[in-house]
Structure formats: structure tokens, C-alpha cells
Amino acid sequence: MRLSANFDSSEFRCSCFNCTYLEGPDKFPHPELVHVLQWLRVRVGASIHINSSWRCKEHNSDVGGAKNSQHLLGTAADISVTGLSPKEVYNILSETHPDCCGIGLYDTFVHFDVREIKARWG
Numbered sequence: 001m002r003l004s005a006n007f008d009s010s011e012f013r014c015s016c017f018n019c020t021y022l023e024g025p026d027k028f029p030h031p032e033l034v035h036v037l038q039w040l041r042v043r044v045g046a047s048i049h050i051n052s053s054w055r056c057k058e059h060n061s062d063v064g065g066a067k068n069s070q071h072l073l074g075t076a077a078d079i080s081v082t083g084l085s086p087k088e089v090y091n092i093l094s095e096t097h098p099d100c101c102g103i104g105l106y107d108t109f110v111h112f113d114v115r116e117i118k119a120r121w122g
Helices: 031-044 057-062 086-096
Strands: 048-052 076-081 102-105 110-113 119-121
Touching (some): 031 086, 076 086, 086 110
Parallel strands (some): 102 119
Antiparallel strands (some): 076 110, 102 110
16 A cells, blocks of 8 residues: 555565554554655655564564564664665754654664654664
């Protein structure tokens, strides 16, 4: 199902492919997450690859995710952007969301989530 001009619901599904991800509306990615990723896509004019978004509890545990991970809520995505380093993506998101959201910098991707409070790491 198309969620925005550049994102489809299949891009946000759990990577284990064994769970029942799209069987209920509570499993869809948070609308604000999709909105910010679409905004970023337009701003940078480059493709965004979603490495991981919503995770079922089993998959989250398998990949070493935090017990209270935003991925479990459908409010997070780990992304890489064509032509930009993770540090550049981190800086853009930090500048445009200075007082909220979780933004984590990793070697090959950026974690972004739409939590209400500010959290930064990496």
C-alpha cells in the first residue's frame, strides 16, 4: 500500500518475514515517521533505503534491539541515503528536529524515530 509519494508499506515491514506485520492498522508505521522520511527524500533529492523499521518482538530480540525499542511501536526506521554519509543525514535530521525525536548515528546508517522527547546517540 502506498503511504506517500516515495514510500510503500512493504518497505516498513518486519525483516523476519515470519510475523503478521500488515494484518492490523496498529502495525503500520507511524504517519509522522512516513511524513519526515518523505520530507527528507524531497529535501535531499535522493533515494532513502529503509534498512529496518517495524519489528516484531522476536525479530527485535534476534537482532539485539532494546526491550523498549521504538521499532516495536512502528515509530522508528534505520535509514541510509544515496550520496550522503550517515553523519550528513544525522546532521540534517538533528538540525530540523532539535527538540524531539530519537536520532542515532551508526557507521552505515542513521536511526530515526518520532518519540516526543529528544534523544541523541552515536
